Amino acid sequence: MTATLETPVETTGTEAPQRKRTLWPFKTAPIRVFAPVAVFVLVIAAWAASSHLLVPEASRFLLPPPEAVIAEGLLDPMARNEILTALWNTVQVALCGLAIAIVLGVLFAVVMSQTRWAEFSLYPYAVVLQTIPILAVVPLFGFWFGYEFGSRVIVCVMVSLFPVITNTLFGLKSVAPAEHDLFTLHGATRFQRLWKLQLPAALPAMISGFKISGGQAIIGSIVADFFFRQGVPGIGRMIDVYRQRLATEELLTALLLSSLVGLCLFWAFDLLAGRVDRMHGKR
Amino acid sequence: MSIDPALAFRGTSLTFANGTRALDGIDLEVRPGEFVSLVGPSGCGKSTMLRLAAGFETATAGAVDVNTGHLGYVFQEATLLPWRTVARNVELPAELAGVPKAERREAARDAIERVGLAGFEKHRPSQLSGGMRMRASIARALTMKPELFLFDEPFGALDEITRQHLNSEVGNLFVRDGFAGVFVTHSVPESVFMSTRVVVLTGRPGQIAADIPVPFDFPRDPELRYTPAFANLAAEVSAALRGAKQEAAA
């Protein structure tokens, strides 16, 4: 008997098909670009039409048409600088809060995944994080921690922690029983099981959690800023100021740019999710 | 026989915490150079026997003796970690045991070669066919240099041709290494083709209904499946299995 088995190997059945050459040079399918762009155009058109056709001239300032928003919110250097500076402050707070929420959330989830005792005693309070009315908490945090960066970050952490915890915990527990058996068979330590099996398996679920938390953190940052009315102003304060001034163009610009930031964050995580899915052989 | 059994069930029973009686008074010895197939109605405790041998479960009565530290276990699914390449999957047991990198790379390369997957080391499981994934899974078990090799319906999900290929290949490994093999299957021909003995279990709780020796020499030619002697033996196993099922229904 030879040492090596010589039967020919079957050909692979699921090799990724070669992509066809077309005029479209990007990886993303055209429909993924054109479909959202079409919706965007429709929404803008509907907005413009409502503003020009439905709202009487005298109250048009309540719903200014898109071109007015661009002219007064984006193209006017004063307004633009004001909005972008404020937005940058808001984004810094949000990113910092998100980063802390990710670290803390994953840590909590890992602890909860290791002992039922920890899960049973901590999980209800993780849910409470989600149900506390943030509007009531913001002023309290102002009293306790002041109105500057740190205090705002705490608000962001609070609103973005829960999705990280639940998704990570779900991911850590989603490991197939046979995979656990494999690690048991080979005498894996608790840490090896966590590091080489549970965390890699949880990664896709964790990133879904981060996606949700990203949006939450930005909202948290805006809400804290809006209600603090003190400290370095962010976009929340500017929104309040524009509201009082009836500066609808600026208000809409602030709103749209804030959403855009959230969208970018979401995309960034989506990109990461794509990489992880490829690593897991899912795309 | 004077050789010590690699695996021995001695009056082994297992009742799960929820009250399910999976096995009842199993007595079975498997020695090096023996390849025992377990067949029986589904849910009769075949997997449970392997799980006891691997130490995943503990007997509630009787004993399970395993006289080797070199245990190979092939699961029903290939159970490869999707984020690891074939090579890194095959390396996993040694990695968990703290074997130095160079050494475990080497061992993995050997095992991969032995199952005919050379050239696929860098592939991820999702890029392989079902048969190739199972080969990788066998390679991973081979790195343990198994003296007791447990297979839990490993080829159930494969097409017939691939399955027969892999039957012969596991046979070749058996001939070369002379381990003690336990192979769970629900295919009667497969059980006869693979083994030196076919053990038929009754329905739950599993008890041994028949223990049928298979006299054919190794290595076995795939054409063996179409000889009258093979057909007779398969018929005998089949009849025992039917008897076992009726008993379960009664």
Ligand SMILES: Nc1ncnc2c1ncn2[C@@H]1O[C@H](COP(=O)(O)OP(=O)(O)O)[C@@H](O)[C@H]1O
């Ligand atoms: N952990 C468990 N808890 C309770 N019942 C179980 C457990 N594992 C298996 N069983 C039950 O024990 C019986 C035998 O299972 P198994 O050994 O997997 O059967 P099979 O012969 O099909 O491999 C089945 O009825 C199954 O439902």
Ligand SMILES: [Mg+2]
């Ligand atoms: Mg089974």
